[in-house]
Amino acid sequence: xxxxxxxxxxxxxxxxxxxxxxxxxxxxxxxxxxxxxxxxxxxxxxxxxxxxxxxxxxxxxxxxxxxxxxxxxxxxxxxxxxxxxxxxxxxxxxxxx
Amino acid sequence: xxxxxxxxxxxxxxxxxxxxxxxxxxxxxxxxxxxxxxxxxxxxxxxxxxxxxxxxxxxxxxxxxxxxxxxxxxxxxxxxxxxxxxxxxxxxxxxxxxxxxxxxxxxxxxxxxxxxxxxxxxxxxxxxxxxxxxxxxxxxxxxxxxxxxxxxxxxxxxxxxxxxxxxxxxxxxxxxxxxxxxxxxxxxxxxxxxxxxxxxxxxxxxxxxxx
Numbered sequence: 001x002x003x004x005x006x007x008x009x010x011x012x013x014x015x016x017x018x019x020x021x022x023x024x025x026x027x028x029x030x031x032x033x034x035x036x037x038x039x040x041x042x043x044x045x046x047x048x049x050x051x052x053x054x055x056x057x058x059x060x061x062x063x064x065x066x067x068x069x070x071x072x073x074x075x076x077x078x079x080x081x082x083x084x085x086x087x088x089x090x091x092x093x094x095x096x097x
Numbered sequence: 098x099x100x101x102x103x104x105x106x107x108x109x110x111x112x113x114x115x116x117x118x119x120x121x122x123x124x125x126x127x128x129x130x131x132x133x134x135x136x137x138x139x140x141x142x143x144x145x146x147x148x149x150x151x152x153x154x155x156x157x158x159x160x161x162x163x164x165x166x167x168x169x170x171x172x173x174x175x176x177x178x179x180x181x182x183x184x185x186x187x188x189x190x191x192x193x194x195x196x197x198x199x200x201x202x203x204x205x206x207x208x209x210x211x212x213x214x215x216x217x218x219x220x221x222x223x224x225x226x227x228x229x230x231x232x233x234x235x236x237x238x239x240x241x242x243x244x245x246x247x248x249x250x251x252x253x254x255x256x257x258x259x260x261x262x263x264x265x266x267x268x269x270x271x272x273x274x275x276x277x278x279x280x281x282x283x284x285x286x287x288x289x290x291x292x293x294x295x296x297x298x299x300x301x302x303x304x305x306x307x308x
Contacts, residue, residue, distance in 0.1 A: 066124035068200045072279040075194045 003037045011037065011087075037084050042077055049074070117268055120204045120276040129199065132206020135213050136177055140170030142216035146225055151304050153180050153296040154263050154270075156215045158228045158255075168308060173209065175303060179296045180270065181205045187288035188278030196278050204273030211262035211269070218258045227252035267293070 005012055014030040035043060052058040060070040114121050120128065143150055144165070148158045150172035181202040188196045219225065227248040271289050275281055280288070 064122065066120055066122055066128075066276070068124050068197070068204075068276050068279070069121050071194065072276065075279055 001036060003032055034081065034084055038080065042080065045073060045077060118272045118276065119207065120273050123207065124200050124277060125203050126199060128207040129203035132203060132209060135210045136173040136206060137170055139209065139212040139216045140173045141166055142213065142220065143169040146219040148216065148219050150176065150212060152176065152300050153293060154267060156212060156259055156263070158219050158225065171308065172304070173212065176296070176300055177206055177209060179300055180292065183292035183296050184274045184289070187292050188274065188280060191284050191288055192278040192280050194279035200277035204277045205270060208266060208269035208273040211266040215259045215262040218255045221251050221255060223248040223251035224255040
């Protein structure tokens with residue numbers, strides 16, 4: 001799922017959600033959850049870490065890379081999450097004035 | 098993006114990583130075991146050509162006087178410990194990540210691998226003969242140097258290999274520092290250069306007093 005606008009690289013927002021069973025649609029202006037705003041690679045990394053019970057050692061064996069490489073990747077991810085959390089996502093109406 | 102890269106490009110990237118940043122794959126205890134083995138092997142091979150590893154990046158072919166084997170082995174260990182300690186301190190100061198002692202020392206030990214190749218080249222008889230002639234005749238007595246042209250060629254070849262291996266080792270030492278302490282940019286380069294210069298000075302002084 002894309003999380004940034006291909007045109008201006010701004011954060012995308014959800015306008016409509018639909019139930020595939022009955023066709024009910026919910027429309028509004030929803031912010032994407034933090035995890036959804038990460039890149040697919042980052043999401044996969046988090047998932048793998050979860051499956052490895054949070055063990056960086058196990059993850060390094062799984063990826064075939066060294067422990068500090070995995071830890072550095074995690075540190076970059078933490079920095080990225082902090083960056084996203086601190087970013088303000090202006091409402092489209094506010095943005096367009 | 099890796100997923101869009103061709104298999105050739107991926108294997109090229111992997112090869113480049115193994116050559117210039119093997120710490121992407123190997124660190125910690127494994128790197129320490131391989132690295133310590135390389136330091137011992139480099140020292141023992143260097144002893145066969147009477148060479149010394151006297152300094153954090155130095156390799157000097159020796160005079161025709163037999164050194165005990167433990168001397169170049171100790172040189173290597175001293176250089177490794179010095180750089181490990183200095184980069185550990187530097188890393189702890191500038192890194193925001195948790196720095197593991199085992200990673201710093203393990204990767205620094207593995208980074209010394211190119212010295213083994215230099216030591217092996219220094220074993221070539223022609224190059225040794227030329228180097229010893231150079232030291233004994235030309236430098237000591239000023240007498241003109243008489244040597245086989247092939248010896249001169251082998252000597253130059255060994256010198257070129259030694260310079261290339263030293264450059265490779267410095268690159269590996271920096272990459273080891275960057276990976277084990279999660280540092281990059283100007284600050285990391287500055288700390289590394291400072292550690293290298295300080296390490297060189299301390300090792301030279303230490304060698305005078307220790308051995």
